[in-house]
Amino acid sequence: AQRVTQPEKLLSVFKGAPVELKCNYSYSGSPELFWYVQYSRQRLQLLLRHISRESIKGFTADLNKGETSFHLKKPFAQEEDSAMYYCGLLGGGYNKLIFGAGTRLAVHP
Amino acid sequence: GAGVSQSPSNKVTEKGKDVELRCDPISGHTALYWYRQSLGQGLEFLIYFQGNSAPDKSGLPSDRFSAERTGGSVSTLTIQRTQQEDSAVYLCASSSTGTRSYEQYFGPGTRLTVT
Secondary structure, eight states, X not given: OXXXXXXXXXXXXXXXXXXXXXXXXXXXXXXXXXXXXXXXXXXXXXXXXXXXXXXBTTBEEOOBTTTTBOOEEESSXXXXXXXXXEEEEEOTTTTOEEEOOOEEEEEEO | OOOOEEEOSEEEEOTTOOEEXXXXXXXXXXXXXXXXXXXXTEEEEEXXXXXXXXXXXXXXXXXXXXXXXXXXXXXXXXXOXXXXXXXXXXXXXXXXXXXXXXXXXXXXXXXXXXX
């Protein structure tokens, strides 16, 4: 079965500290994984996708097929990073995104 | 251009009543999705429309839920005989075909409260 697991509901850090939001997936095929972010009072939006291997707002995520993980990392958290983060997996039908439960990141001054 | 829009933004209804939630996707987007966002439950896939193909209804939680997409554009999600557990934010998203078809653009959501 296709599944995305985000084990942490809340991650609380201080400004300048490193951040790692965990995401593990279960998928029998070749996965395509994404991170979506929802800032307060804003729409859910794409943050980054694994195939582009890009860094957005200082965030990176590496697909580890051996560990079936796609953790989101940032070396120095900023207060404006506070938001809800969702890990997503392209599942059946190719366009169907399956999301994890989300992790709320709170960055304190 | 305009993004995905949804109406109403908020809906309060009594248990047992039917509700209709509307989604206007981005013009030209052939794929349309409905998700439900519940506290502590994350984002739950409900239904997916792609062009003229039969919709993927695999995420609908019960037969009280149904959705239509007319003319390949506007979609309506209908919940019949609403229950308190239906209270959630209902999100609509759309995407285009092509290499970036996986980037879904989300609407602001409709917050449904069943009393």
